[in-house]
Amino acid sequence: MKSTEHAILEGQKEKASLFSDRIEHGIIVLMLQNNWQDLQKFIVNLVKTSTELAEIRIFNPDSGIIAVSSNPVEIGEKIYAEDMDKIQNQDFHDSFIIEKNSNQYASKLTMINNLPACHRCHDKEKKVLGIMDIEISLTKIQQSIQNVKKLHLTDAVISFFFIGGGILLVVGILIDRPIKEMIHTIRKIEDGDTTARMNEDKKDELGTLAKSFNSMLNSVETAHKEIEACHVEQMQRAAKLASLGEIISGIAHEIKNPLAGISCAVQVVQSELSKDDSNREITKEILHHIKRLDNTVKGLLNYSKPKPPQFLPQKIDTVLDKAIFFVYPEAKKHNVIIDTDIESDLPDIMMDPDQMQQVFLNLIINAVQAMPTGGKLKITISKTEKYNMEVEEKIKDLIATEKLVMIKFEDTGKGINKENLDRIFDPFFTKKSKGTGLGLSISQRIVQEHGGEISVKSTVGKGSEFIIYLSAMSNS
Numbered sequence: 001m002k003s004t005e006h007a008i009l010e011g012q013k014e015k016a017s018l019f020s021d022r023i024e025h026g027i028i029v030l031m032l033q034n035n036w037q038d039l040q041k042f043i044v045n046l047v048k049t050s051t052e053l054a055e056i057r058i059f060n061p062d063s064g065i066i067a068v069s070s071n072p073v074e075i076g077e078k079i080y081a082e083d084m085d086k087i088q089n090q091d092f093h094d095s096f097i098i099e100k101n102s103n104q105y106a107s108k109l110t111m112i113n114n115l116p117a118c119h120r121c122h123d124k125e126k127k128v129l130g131i132m133d134i135e136i137s138l139t140k141i142q143q144s145i146q147n148v149k150k151l152h153l154t155d156a157v158i159s160f161f162f163i164g165g166g167i168l169l170v171v172g173i174l175i176d177r178p179i180k181e182m183i184h185t186i187r188k189i190e191d192g193d194t195t196a197r198m199n200e201d202k203k204d205e206l207g208t209l210a211k212s213f214n215s216m217l218n219s220v221e222t223a224h225k226e227i228e229a230c231h232v233e234q235m236q237r238a239a240k241l242a243s244l245g246e247i248i249s250g251i252a253h254e255i256k257n258p259l260a261g262i263s264c265a266v267q268v269v270q271s272e273l274s275k276d277d278s279n280r281e282i283t284k285e286i287l288h289h290i291k292r293l294d295n296t297v298k299g300l301l302n303y304s305k306p307k308p309p310q311f312l313p314q315k316i317d318t319v320l321d322k323a324i325f326f327v328y329p330e331a332k333k334h335n336v337i338i339d340t341d342i343e344s345d346l347p348d349i350m351m352d353p354d355q356m357q358q359v360f361l362n363l364i365i366n367a368v369q370a371m372p373t374g375g376k377l378k379i380t381i382s383k384t385e386k387y388n389m390e391v392e393e394k395i396k397d398l399i400a401t402e403k404l405v406m407i408k409f410e411d412t413g414k415g416i417n418k419e420n421l422d423r424i425f426d427p428f429f430t431k432k433s434k435g436t437g438l439g440l441s442i443s444q445r446i447v448q449e450h451g452g453e454i455s456v457k458s459t460v461g462k463g464s465e466f467i468i469y470l471s472a473m474s475n476s
Contacts, residue, residue: 001156004167005145009138011175012106013095016136018179019053020095020108021186022213024132029216031118032223037387043070051205054105054137058112058130061087067130083109083133097138104142105135121402178206182213194221255293263290309352309449313473316405317342317381319353323360324379327368335374338364343382347472349405355446362439363409363466370413370464380408389469399453401471409466416458424456 023046030039043056047070057069057079064079082098086109095108110132114122122129156163181199188196197217198210270283324338331338367377384406386399416424427441447454451471458464 001145001149004164007167007171008141008145009097009106011171011179012136012138012141013097013108014176014179014183015052016095016106016108016134018182018209019136020110020132020134022209022216023056023134024110024112025213025216025220027112027132028115029219029223031121032220034387040068040072043068044072046070052136053134055135056132058132059083061111061128061131079131079133083131087131098135104138106138107133107135109133175206178202182206182210189217259290259293263287263294266290309355309446311350311352311450313348314351314353314356316346316349316351316356316407316470319351319357320360320379320381320407323357323364327361327364330365331368331377334368334372336368336371337376339376339378341378341380346381346383346405347403347474349450349470350473351450351470352446356450359443359446359468360407362443366439367409367411367413367464370411370415375412375463377412378408378410380406380410382406382408383472384469399451399469399471401451403472403474404452404469405472407468407470410463411465412463415460415462416456416464417460421456421458425454 023043026042026046027039030042039058043058047053047056053070055070057066057071057074059066059079064084066074066077066079069075086096095106098105098107112129112132114124114126114129116124118129178199185196185198194217197214200207200210200214202210266283266286270280270287273280273283320340320342324340328338364377364379371377382405384404386402386404389399389404425440425444427438444454447468447470452469454466454468456464456466
């Protein structure tokens, strides 16, 4: 009876370790998918749907304060003194049996480490993000053991071989072996074999656990491949733009000096013509086109060799006001109404005010030009958080901070065709008769150099919406 009791309790302790590993990997998947806000719901549902899991909680290893719990009443309370003693003694390896309110539980403490994939949201200097404590109820197991102890000694001796053999069969074949197989699979995955999967043939809870674990692995592998693809895409884009910048710089310098000589020569010819000479109109038109070419060359040089931003803490609404001031006469000329909606108590932003003003000017001018017969441009500035961004995940992944300021430009113009929408930030892409096609490309580069991102949505005939996300400074 003692041997059987020991074997059953050891099996429950191993099961506690297995549950702990499964839940830890589930938490990692939530973090990689940026769904950490679902962590509390995830843990509550696990306990609610399990017949054995009694409690799950995550607490701070330094203060012992519970941050997440299957019993929400515990949140904000301190963890048990016994658990804090194990943390101080670095005792995280084995499950253990505890007793609370006359009931026994198999418990396991697990460190949630700050992995490299977590560094985009957490300080990489912090080694441990939290401690997870799970408890499996042993009430049914203890009740079974007590019932066996109450049987007559003679009956126990007579039925020893049958009962002992049955228990060993259950523990050895139905529980112990599958658990060991699962642990072996987990060890293979930890060693780098991402193709390893658990056996899903069983129809019991272990089979369900195996299916859930395999599904989690598939999600992690998919997320990993997406991150790698995004990284390769960014590297290729950077290499392409670097090569393009060198070519542009060389061409621009080759054009600039001869262009200046041509301009001087035409001005000399013009100065020698009488006021009523019909050729003065021709020279005037030549000088006009030379000026256009000179502006294009300057734009090319600014794109290929941009000036490094000078970061200062600034109020974003102040920079926007200056941009609107310069564009207002042109907007009024085209019957475009500029309406602003700026949230109060906006945090400061580390930025180069001149460069950010250039971004705002480009977007406002583009919006005005998209409404040649008049319309409305609404500019909204508000605070937001990373998980609230309604953009593609690959754009979210490029932003490091959680607290953001959102600047939205909504016009009622012609809109952008779907086939052109993915190319509008490419250098030299433009559908205008005038311009170099560098405005949006330069604007995107400036925003990204400020640690932010820019996105666009558009509907032909209804208008376009450009949104800039910038990192907000902490109020502290």
